[in-house]
Amino acid sequence: MKAYALLGGPTNLWPADIQARFRKAQKNGDLIVGVDRGSLFLEEMRIIPDLALGDFDSLHSNDLARIEKNVKDIRYSNPVKDWTDSELMLRTVFKDYGVSEVYIFGATGGRIDHFLVNLLMILNPAVREFANKICIIDQQNMLRFYNPGKYLIPREDYSYVSFAALTAIKNFNILGARYELKNYSGDYPRVFSSNEFLPGKNNCEISFEKGIVAAIYAKDVDRFHNLA
Amino acid sequence: MKAYALLGGPTNLWPADIQARFRKAQKNGDLIVGVDRGSLFLEEMRIIPDLALGDFDSLHSNDLARIEKNVKDIRYSNPVKDWTDSELMLRTVFKDYGVSEVYIFGATGGRIDHFLVNLLMILNPAVREFANKICIIDQQNMLRFYNPGKYLIPREDYSYVSFAALTAIKNFNILGARYELKNYSGDYPRVFSSNEFLPGKNNCEISFEKGIVAAIYAKDVDRFHNLA
Numbered sequence: 001m002k003a004y005a006l007l008g009g010p011t012n013l014w015p016a017d018i019q020a021r022f023r024k025a026q027k028n029g030d031l032i033v034g035v036d037r038g039s040l041f042l043e044e045m046r047i048i049p050d051l052a053l054g055d056f057d058s059l060h061s062n063d064l065a066r067i068e069k070n071v072k073d074i075r076y077s078n079p080v081k082d083w084t085d086s087e088l089m090l091r092t093v094f095k096d097y098g099v100s101e102v103y104i105f106g107a108t109g110g111r112i113d114h115f116l117v118n119l120l121m122i123l124n125p126a127v128r129e130f131a132n133k134i135c136i137i138d139q140q141n142m143l144r145f146y147n148p149g150k151y152l153i154p155r156e157d158y159s160y161v162s163f164a165a166l167t168a169i170k171n172f173n174i175l176g177a178r179y180e181l182k183n184y185s186g187d188y189p190r191v192f193s194s195n196e197f198l199p200g201k202n203n204c205e206i207s208f209e210k211g212i213v214a215a216i217y218a219k220d221v222d223r224f225h226n227l228a
Numbered sequence: 229m230k231a232y233a234l235l236g237g238p239t240n241l242w243p244a245d246i247q248a249r250f251r252k253a254q255k256n257g258d259l260i261v262g263v264d265r266g267s268l269f270l271e272e273m274r275i276i277p278d279l280a281l282g283d284f285d286s287l288h289s290n291d292l293a294r295i296e297k298n299v300k301d302i303r304y305s306n307p308v309k310d311w312t313d314s315e316l317m318l319r320t321v322f323k324d325y326g327v328s329e330v331y332i333f334g335a336t337g338g339r340i341d342h343f344l345v346n347l348l349m350i351l352n353p354a355v356r357e358f359a360n361k362i363c364i365i366d367q368q369n370m371l372r373f374y375n376p377g378k379y380l381i382p383r384e385d386y387s388y389v390s391f392a393a394l395t396a397i398k399n400f401n402i403l404g405a406r407y408e409l410k411n412y413s414g415d416y417p418r419v420f421s422s423n424e425f426l427p428g429k430n431n432c433e434i435s436f437e438k439g440i441v442a443a444i445y446a447k448d449v450d451r452f453h454n455l456a
Contacts, residue, residue: 084421109337111446112369113390113421120392123416141340162341164348167416168396188351188395188440189417193312193341212416218339 002030003099005089006049007106007118008037008058013138018105022047031097035089038106039067053077053092054085083124084117090127090134101133108138119143123166123212131212142217150207155197158217161204162193169211177204191216230258231327233317234277235334235346236265236286241366246333250275259325263317266334267295281305281320282313311352312345318355318362329361336366347371351394351440359440370445378435383425386445389432390421397439405432419444 004025006018015021026032026047034042036054040063043049053075056064068074075092077085086107093099107118122131122145131145142158145166153161163174163181166189174181178196193216197204206213232253234246243249254260254275262270264282268291271277281303284292296302303320305313314335321327335346350359350373359373370386373394381389391402391409394417402409406424421444425432434441 108340110368111388111444111448112336112371113388113392113419113444113446116392116419116444117421120417120419123418140338143340160339160341164341164344189348190351191341191344191348193345216339216341216344218341220339 001097001099002028003033003093003097003102004030005033005035005093005102005104006038006042007035007086007104008041008054009106009114009118009138010109011041011106013109014105015137015139019045019047021103021105025103031093031099033089033093033102034067034071035085035106039071041106043067043070051075051092051097053089084121086118087121087124087127090121090124090130094127094130094133099133101135104134104136105138107136108141119214120166122214128212140219140221144215144217146206146208146213146215148209148211150205152203152205153215155202156217158219159196160193160216160218161195161197162191162216162218163195163206164191164214164216165189165208165211166214167211169213170209172208172211172213173206175205175207176201229325229327230256231261231321231325231330232258233261233263233321233330233332234266234270235263235314235332236269236282237334237342237346237366238337239269239334241337242333243365243367247273247275249331249333253331259321259327261317261321261330262295262299263313263334267299269334271295271298279303279320279325281317312349314346315349315352315355318349318352318358322355322358322361327361329363332362332364333366335364336369347442348394350442356440368447368449372443372445374434374436374441374443376437376439378433380431380433381443383430384445386447387424388421388446389423389425390419390444390446391423391434392419392442392444393417393436393439394442395439397441398437400436400439400441401434403433403435404429 032049034049034052039052048070051073052071055077136143168187170185172184260277262277262280267280276298279301280299283305364371396415398413400412
């Protein structure tokens with residue numbers, strides 16, 4: 001079983017086919033998760049989440065009542081807490097539900113503190129072991145995460161792939177891509193951006209001995225796209 | 229002299245009064261800077277930048293010709309390079325022009341690799357000394373940066389202030405805010421989000437001994453704002 005989670009970020013950054021993705025997932029028996037306002041967004045698409053988490057303090061009481069009536073498993077978080085809602089979501093889907101992967105939507109854009117919480121939750125030591133099972137998706141980006149090791153990074157339907165050291169990093173290599181990197185070590189986060197797969201190649205390779213790396217797949221959108 | 233720089237990020241995330249801000253800055257004799265596609269955006273607002281930087285490889289040749297005709301100081305960057313365009317911009321405005329501060333627009337949203345480049349450029353050891361003179365602004369966020377020390381963080385016209393350790397950090401304190409933090413040390417980046425100023429107080433205090441901290445001022449916008 002996989003999990004599909006919707007967070008409360010700006011709806012205009014969703015992939016255009018988000019409804020179809022969640023419906024298909026529900027049909028397949030995957031776990032549908034709403035995090036805070038994301039639970040309401042799912043309800044508004046007439047998709048009842050299996051699990052809802054959050055403090056829900058930004059919701060109107062009638063909206064919360066509807067969620068409480070429809071959703072079987074609701075976890076209330078404390079606004080003053082060590083774990084953010086998105087960290088709590090990761091812990092719950094992996095430890096309580098044992099899902100094999102989680103696809104996260106609504107995690108980007110809008111308030112930068114919210115986005116950074118959603119990006120850096122991967123670094124929480126209690127969820128690091130699940131890093132390679134987490135995928136964040138929006139309209140023009142897809143993020144995957146890696147613990148130390150050696151990986152083939154598959155070409156996907158994106159023009160660019162960048163790699164970000166999210167922590168201090170040791171002996172980082174990017175091989176078989178347009179811009180190679182060899183034995184880079186650094187004690188602070190750094191992005192190696194706008195890399196590309198080589199023509200005719202279906203993957204590139206990364207390896208590193210210490211730290212956490214994000215692969216950022218991205219595509220350009222028309223500059224007026226969001227103004228339309 | 230201050231600098232006002234426009235980068236190539238999505239135009240729908242600009243503050244609504246961006247034209248007025250750049251016009252006023254130009255009238256005041258501040259340095260107007262276009263970075264890559266940001267140079268074109270300035271031209272389209274009929275604001276001729278004093279300085280343009282980038283590889284300009286995404287511009288049509290007639291647009292680039294117009295920039296080359298009008299802008300006095302143009303710096304061409306190499307697409308295969310150690311410094312990103314935004315790092316080059318920081319180095320140029322501080323070291324060559326000696327500006328006292330830089331306000332950066334068009335640095336957020338869109339491609340996540342681009343945003344992270346713009347956020348993490350602060351960590352480049354060659355520009356860290358200027359961290360507290362850098363301000364990133366968009367429609368709903370304002371970011372400021374701090375080297376180790378003790379600082380009063382002023383209340384501004386935002387509802388929330390969060391603090392992000394962008395690196396490993398030592399003895400981080402947040403005092404006089406809604407959520408206090410005492411002597412936190414950690415070896416990876418972490419966000420302490422959704423903090424607030426206390427009622428009636430015009431500032432809070434942060435201090436830390438090692439690392440770089442970002443203050444993230446944010447406000448909520450109507451969820452349908454960007455769909456209008």
